[in-house]
Amino acid sequence: MSDPEIESLCKNIINSIFRYYHENQMDDKTEFFPLLKTLIESMINSNGNEKEKRRNNLIEYCMNNYIEIWLDQAETDCKNGFNKEEEIENAKNQFNIYYFGKRAKR
Numbered sequence: 001m002s003d004p005e006i007e008s009l010c011k012n013i014i015n016s017i018f019r020y021y022h023e024n025q026m027d028d029k030t031e032f033f034p035l036l037k038t039l040i041e042s043m044i045n046s047n048g049n050e051k052e053k054r055r056n057n058l059i060e061y062c063m064n065n066y067i068e069i070w071l072d073q074a075e076t077d078c079k080n081g082f083n084k085e086e087e088i089e090n091a092k093n094q095f096n097i098y099y100f101g102k103r104a105k106r
Contacts, residue, residue, distance in 0.1 A: 007054055010043045011061055018065045033098040036062055059099065067091040 070091035
């Protein structure tokens with residue numbers, strides 16, 4: 001399987017995980033992020049050429065999906081509107097805390 005095929009397969013699996021997460025309210029810290037990290041790390045270790053690039057692409061893909069769900073939830077929770085840029089920053093920081101164990105650099 002080629003690198004683009006592996007990355008495409010991984011993104012399809014990630015999409016399924018995100019759908020399940022969104023529909024079933026998985027716990028971010030104990031269920032969702034450990035599952036994402038395990039998937040990404042196992043996929044990048046399975047086949048060799050550009051591992052770091054693939055890892056970064058998949059993490060960015062996950063972050064963008066997480067932000068999208070975060071914004072949907074913020075819109076639902078905030079009847080009087082919300083600051084989209086602030087919510088995106090909050091989502092990125094939360095993603096980084098759960099995925100990397102640290103806040104995003106500002």
